[in-house]
Amino acid sequence: METKQWVVDKNQHNLESYPQIKEAANLLQADEVVAFPTETVYGLGANALSDEAVAKIYEAKGRPSDNPLIVHISTIGQLQQIAQDIPEQAKSLIKKFWPGPLTLVLKRKENAVSKKVTAGLETVAIRMPSHPVALALITASGLPLAAPSANLSGKPSPTLAKHVADDLTGKIAGILDGGATGVGLESTVLDCSGDIPVILRPGGVTKEQLEEVCGVVEVDRAILEEGQAPKSPGMKYKHYAPTAPLSIVNGSMEFIQTLVKEKQHEGLKVGILTTTEGENKYEADQIIACGSREDLESVANRLYDVLRLFDESGVDVIFSESFPSEGIGQAIMNRLTKAAGHRIITE
Known part of the structure; x- marks a missing residue:
């Protein structure tokens, strides 16, 4: 398959009228798959109403079919077409954080989107991105777009169009290059379908920020404790991993240096x-x-780019410093831990 690439200046006015956006929107209307920038990472978009289109996302990524997709919208009208019984807490969060890096899991309307999007669940994950190219593309297509990160399943998420091209050239119809993304980590996923909101994936909006708006917010125990079954099906899979084995080190710089020397004595190239x-x-x-x-x-902004740079460097093993788990640090450690396959070394 030929993969078209278009460069778009996100700062231009009336982006939805630009020929690059229109061409990409036409492909989406034809049930093809197009990668586009958001303020978090690049997304791999397809018509969320079409089984055929959504199936192409799973095929291109090599993504397990029980891993639900997030639906990206550009208007509250689209939200009302897809979700029902939206609680007041969710409405307050929408007012505060949309457009932005917050995904809300809500009760879905019957047959509102393809069942391949929700993996058969009674809920649907929805967000309104703030990136102008993303909003223009959704508007121009007239469609809600199912869009996971635009990378091969298990690899670090893409924060540049080059990352998308490295993984998916020949597998998708097009890539909209809007430059580097902003936050650098995926959106926070918050389940609002129950009485108390639950963070299923930490991200660009922190627990502390959420609680300022809606009071008590819980965190899925699987994020905090290894071995717990995650509430979000997709969180059980390995994600974000570089090619070389990665270990997180809780310890001093001197301890990390000792680990490096041990591996080098084994004849291995080591990255830090x-x-x-x-x-x-x-x-x-x-x-x-x-x-x-x-x-x-x-x-957070550089994490995925750095993991990909290690792939290019050809190292055999990687050691990473650890980070505080408060605020955005929780999202950083969540992604690093998954990238490391839960390999953590403590001094």
């Missing part, structure tokens, strides 16, 4: 994922700084 504060304090085959420890949002 650190921050700007630590990049000049190690000796290894590849040292990559992932933002600043003083600004965890910068770490």
Whole structure:
């Protein structure tokens, strides 16, 4: 399959009228799959109303079919067409955080979207992205778009169009290149279908920010404790992993350096994922700084890009520093832990 690529300036006005957006929208209306930028990561979009279109997402990604997809919308009218019995808490969160990196799990209307989107569940995950290219594409297509991250299943999510092209060229119809994404980690997924909202995936909107709006918010125990069955089906799968085995280290820089030397003595090339504060304090085959420890949002923004850079470096094993688990740090550690396959070394 030929994969078309278009470059779009997200700062232009009336983006939905641009020929690149229109061409991509036409492909979506024809039940093809198109990757596009959001403020979190690049999404792999298809008509959420079409079984045929949604099936192409799963096929392109190699994604398990019991892993539900998030529906992206551009208007509240689309929300009302898809969801029902929307609780007041959810309405308050929508008013505060939409458009933005917050996905809400709500009770779905009968036959509102393809059952392949919801993996047979009675709920549907919905968000309104804030990226102007994403909103323009949804508007131009006139469709709600099912859109997981635009990467091969299990690989680090894409924050650049190049990442999408590396994974999916020849597998999808098109890629809209709107430059680098913003947050760098996927949206927070909040289940609002019960009495108390539950975070199923930490992301760009933190637990603390949510609680300022709607009071008590719980966190799925599977996020906090290894071995717990996740409430969100997709969270049971390995995600975000670089090619080389990754281990998270809870320990001093000296301890990490000892681990590096042990692997080098075995003849292996070793990479270290650190921050700007630590990049000049190690000796290894590849040292990559992932933002600043003083600004965890910068770490979130660069995390997936750094994991892909390790793939390009050809290292055999990677050691990563750990991060605080408060605020956006919870999302960072969630992604790192999954990328590491729960391999954690404690000094």
